[in-house]
Amino acid sequence: MPVPREMNPPGNSPDPWGGLRQIFPEGEIFVVTDDAELGAHTAGLGLATALLGEVAELPDGASVVLLLRNSLVSRDIRRMFRRFGVLLVPIASFDPALDAARYTFDLVRHTDYERACEWNRYWARNIAGQPGPLVFTGHGTGLECAFGDDISADAWMNTRIDVGKWISVASYCEFSLTAPSTRDWRGTFDLNGTVVASGLLVAQDARAREPGAARVRRARRLRAEMVARGPMTLRLREGVLASVEAGGVDFTDALSEVTNPDYELHTLELGIGTNMSLLPRVDWTFNSQLNEGAGPVHLGFGEGITGAHMDFIVAECEHRFEGDGVVQQSHAQPV
Known part of the structure; x- marks a missing residue:
């Protein structure tokens, strides 16, 4: 049966931390950032804020929201936070502009993390237990996802982050299935059909070199250019992107080049959004990681190291598992 909604959405709480109190319900929370401008913004919201160089002064066992605007994640940065429970928001991997950073943090505060974890558990249950393919339909999208034998997913199932844990915000907001290796394109999933995307993200991995x-x-x-011309229409055959166009312009070859043509436009990620309650607040013009979990499904190409990782995000559609006869709306509750 449907899960009841909270009467007061997290971001509208009198507490300026909003939904972050679901992750860190006890004690003081600290924003830590590598950027003074972003730190001034979070401090202006009434949030306890420290710069990266001040981490040693935080008390043991502190709860930390780490906003990296200028730095990609590194081992050295991770070592600095062993004493804490950390929610990572890797802004620099997407767009370090101040307006994008402020927008991203606003969505971080407005996320319903408890509901996102319920969706993650729903998808873990059903993808493992349903015999038929998963189908996304509606609003121009018609995509069939057949799963292979080598299924693994990145998702966080428990709302709280304890001391010693380092969790990326993406692990709450998407149920991400990826190819088991860059050589085994179809061991996890096979995709066929058409997708109409409103959002598009570009991400860079810290290991990227020229x-x-x-x-x-x-x-x-x-x-x-593609977002300005959007929506974007993608056509897939056996997991390979056959074409992508926006505003009457074909961008297939250009996408292949920037994601690394060696991958031949194989889909490397099937991402299922678990943060759809953000949709009224989403601005698809931003290259923000929080956008990818706000749509019911997104498809990723490239790995962010030898070329860009690019996610095409569907803003609205329904889903069903073939044969179960149950259709879930994009805004529905997990059951």
């Missing part, structure tokens, strides 16, 4: 980083820079320019 020419991968150069491809990421070109991908960001390509993203701006």
Whole structure:
């Protein structure tokens, strides 16, 4: 049966931490950031804020929301936070502009983490237990997802983050299935059909070197053009992107180049959004990681190292498991 909604959505709480209190219900929470401008913004919201260089002064066992605007995640940064429970928000991997950083943190505060975890558990149950393929339909999208034998997913199932844990915000907001290796494209899923996407993200991995980083820079320019011309229509056959167009322009070859043509436009990620309650607040023009979990499904190409990782996000559609006869709306509750 449906899960009841909270009467007061997290972001509208009198507590300025909003939904973050679901993750860190006890004690003081600290924002830690590598950027003074972003730190001034969070402090202005009434939130306890420290800069990266001040981490040693935080008390043992502190709850930390880590906003990296200027730095990609590294082992050295992770070592600095062993004494804490950490929610990571890797802003620099997507768009370090101040307006994008402020927008991202606003969505972080407005996320309903308890509900997102319920969705993650729903998808873990059903993908493992349903015999038929998963189908997304409606609003121009018609995509069939057949699963292979080698299924693994990245998702966080428990709302709280305890001391010693380092969890990315994406692990709450999407149920991400990825190819088991760059050589085994179809061991996890096979995709066929059409997708109409409203959002598009570009991400860079910390391990990227030239020419991968150069491809990421070109991908960001390509993203701006495609989103401006959107919505974007993708056609897939056996997990390979056959074409992508926006506003009557074919971007297939350009997408192949910036994500690394060696991958031949194989889909490397099937991402299922678990943070759809954000949809009224989402601005698809931003290259923000929080956008990808707000749509029911997104498809990722490239790995962010040798070329850009690019996610195409469907803003609205329904889903069903073939044969069960049950259709869930994009805004429905997990059952």
